[in-house]
Amino acid sequence: MIGNYDHMSFTSDIWTDTSSGASLLSLTCHGISDKFERSSIVLKCETFDDRHTGDIIAEKFKTMPAEWNISTEKVHCIVRDEGSNMKRGMRLVLLDDLDCTVHKMQIAIRHGFQSQENIKDVKEKCKKISTHFNHSTIAQKQLEKIQDRLNQPHLKVFQDCETRWNSTEYMFERFTKIKDALSLYTNDNKIESIFPEEWKVIECCLELLKPFEEATHEMSSSQALISSVIPIIQMLLKKLDDYLAKPTETDPIQLAASILKTQFSAKFSSLEDSNLFAIATYLDPRYKHKFFKPVTEEKIKDAILKIVNDPVSTGSPESSPSWETSKRRRLEDALDPEPGTSGMGNKSGFKSDLAMMLDSSSEDEGEGEPDDSSPDIFLRKELVMYRNKKRLDLDENPLNWWKVN
Structure with a gap:
C-alpha cells in the first residue's frame, strides 16, 4: 500500500x-x-x-x-x-x-419521509399489496395473466425494506410500472386500491428520490472514492433546492423535501472541515478547487504542506534521499500539456448534473505565483501548477492521472 x-x-x-x-x-x-x-x-x-x-x-x-x-x-x-x-x-x-456517507444519507431520507403521514400511509398500503402477492402464487399468476392481456412484461411487486438502501424508491418505481395491471387486478379482488392522490404522492417521491438513488449507486460502487463525497453532497443539496423552488399547490410532499434538506444540511455541514474529505477532493484532478471557497482552499493547501513536511507521522517518501530529485522531475513533467476537461460529453442523469455544476461555476482562473519569501516556495509552486492544469473529465480515472503525474 x-x-x-x-x-x-x-x-x-x-x-x-x-x-x-x-x-x-x-x-x-x-x-x-x-x-x-x-x-x-x-x-x-x-x-x-x-x-x-x-x-x-x-x-x-x-x-x-x-x-x-x-x-x-x-x-x-x-x-x-x-x-x-x-x-x-x-x-x-x-x-x-x-x-459511511451512504448510511448517513439513507438515515436523512428516512427521517424526511417518516415525518409525513401521507407518505407513511402510501408506503404501508404498497407494502400490504406487496405482501399479498409475495404470499400467494395464485395472485402472482393472476397478475401475470392481466399483464399478458395488456402486452406487458411479467413484473413482480417489489417490497420496501428498511434495512435495504433505496428500497422505497424501488418499490414505488415498480408500482408505477405495473399500475394498469394492478388497477385491473384490484377491481376483481379484495385488496385495497391506490387512489389518484396516492399515485401523485408516489410520483413526487420518485422525482425527489431519483438523484439520491443514483448517488447511492455511485458511492456504493467498487470504484467509489472519498474525493467524490463533497461534490456529490453539494449536487444533491442543489437538487433539493431546485425541487423546493417548484410550485407547491400540486406537490403533496414539499414539506418532506424541506425536512430532508434540513437533515442533509445538518448531517453534512462539516465535510469541508475534515482534511480526510477536503484534501482528497482537492487532489482529485476531476474536482480540484471547484467546490471550495478561497479561504477553505488556502487551509487545504496548508494542510497538504504540513503532511509533506511531516514524514515521520505520515510515512511520506520524503525520508528517502532520492525524494527531492524525483519530486523535481515530477514537477517538470507536470508542465507538459495534457488533454482533459470537465465537459459533459455524452453523460446523462447523475453525472450530467454533476458536470453541469462544475461547468456552471466561473471559468477556471489561473492562480498567481506564491510569495518567494515563503519557506515552502517549491511545494507551493507545485500546487499552483497542479491547480492551473485542466480538470479531468468525470469519467476518467484520477489514479491514472497521478500514476503519470
Whole structure:
C-alpha cells in the first residue's frame, strides 16, 4: 500500500441470518498498489455473539487486524456505520474514523419521509399489496395473466425494506410500472386500491428520490472514492433546492423535501472541515478547487504542506534521499500539456448534473505565483501548477492521472 496506509471498513449488523438471528462482523481493507491500482480485500467476517457494545467492538477490532500483522500505525482511517456503538468503538482504539456517507444519507431520507403521514400511509398500503402477492402464487399468476392481456412484461411487486438502501424508491418505481395491471387486478379482488392522490404522492417521491438513488449507486460502487463525497453532497443539496423552488399547490410532499434538506444540511455541514474529505477532493484532478471557497482552499493547501513536511507521522517518501530529485522531475513533467476537461460529453442523469455544476461555476482562473519569501516556495509552486492544469473529465480515472503525474 502506498505510504504504508490502509483504509478499512469496519461494520456490524449489516447481515443477519433470519433463521438463527446471528449477526456478522466484517473487516475490509481498501488501498492503492504501487502501480496505482485499487485493492479491496475482506480480511475477516465472523459471527458476533457478544453484546454489541462499543467496548466489545473495540476489542474485536484490535484482534482482527492483528491476525494479519496490521498495526494501528498503518491504518489511515476507518469507515464505519453511524451507530453509536461503532462510534464509541473507534474512539476507544484512537483511530481516525468516518461515517459511511451512504448510511448517513439513507438515515436523512428516512427521517424526511417518516415525518409525513401521507407518505407513511402510501408506503404501508404498497407494502400490504406487496405482501399479498409475495404470499400467494395464485395472485402472482393472476397478475401475470392481466399483464399478458395488456402486452406487458411479467413484473413482480417489489417490497420496501428498511434495512435495504433505496428500497422505497424501488418499490414505488415498480408500482408505477405495473399500475394498469394492478388497477385491473384490484377491481376483481379484495385488496385495497391506490387512489389518484396516492399515485401523485408516489410520483413526487420518485422525482425527489431519483438523484439520491443514483448517488447511492455511485458511492456504493467498487470504484467509489472519498474525493467524490463533497461534490456529490453539494449536487444533491442543489437538487433539493431546485425541487423546493417548484410550485407547491400540486406537490403533496414539499414539506418532506424541506425536512430532508434540513437533515442533509445538518448531517453534512462539516465535510469541508475534515482534511480526510477536503484534501482528497482537492487532489482529485476531476474536482480540484471547484467546490471550495478561497479561504477553505488556502487551509487545504496548508494542510497538504504540513503532511509533506511531516514524514515521520505520515510515512511520506520524503525520508528517502532520492525524494527531492524525483519530486523535481515530477514537477517538470507536470508542465507538459495534457488533454482533459470537465465537459459533459455524452453523460446523462447523475453525472450530467454533476458536470453541469462544475461547468456552471466561473471559468477556471489561473492562480498567481506564491510569495518567494515563503519557506515552502517549491511545494507551493507545485500546487499552483497542479491547480492551473485542466480538470479531468468525470469519467476518467484520477489514479491514472497521478500514476503519470
